[in-house]
Amino acid sequence: MADTFERFKSSVNKGITTISVKASSSLEKSKLKAQIDSHNAEIERLYRKIGETAYLLWDNDAPDFRALNDMFGKVKARKTEIERLNAECAAIDERDEQKIANADNPPAPTYVCPGCGAKYETKLNFCRSCGTKIPG
Numbered sequence: 001m002a003d004t005f006e007r008f009k010s011s012v013n014k015g016i017t018t019i020s021v022k023a024s025s026s027l028e029k030s031k032l033k034a035q036i037d038s039h040n041a042e043i044e045r046l047y048r049k050i051g052e053t054a055y056l057l058w059d060n061d062a063p064d065f066r067a068l069n070d071m072f073g074k075v076k077a078r079k080t081e082i083e084r085l086n087a088e089c090a091a092i093d094e095r096d097e098q099k100i101a102n103a104d105n106p107p108a109p110t111y112v113c114p115g116c117g118a119k120y121e122t123k124l125n126f127c128r129s130c131g132t133k134i135p136g
């Protein structure tokens with residue numbers, strides 16, 4: 001009975017953590033997604049411009065291809081930026097998963113010596129550095 005309640009409590013806590021972790025990241029992520037969308041829109045515009053420019057070059061007696069190179073460079077720069085933004089989104093997801101996993105497995109308690117402040121991960125009766133009795 002007690003065990004069932006503990007499990008229930010733990011799953012509720014995990015649910016609350018998941019909601020709050022995702023909520024705090026959603027604004028951050030929607031900003032990144034908006035940037036990605038605007039880069040994609042600009043790339044579409046550049047593609048159209050490249051097509052038009054290529055046609056004009058074909059129709060010209062002395063074509064100068066430098067204009068195309070500039071536009072290819074701009075597309076490349078935006079694609080690189082989109083990759084970086086996607087990696088940032090993935091890092092946020094990874095960080096959230098870590099937070100949720102940590103909430104599920106809280107860090108081990110530490111025992112602090114009231115005499116000198118030394119910290120121990122396991123319960124000791126007396127502090128190893130000053131010999132004070134450690135409560136708990």
Ligand SMILES: [Zn+2]
Pocket residue numbers: 113114115116117118127128129130131132
């Ligand atoms: Zn101590």
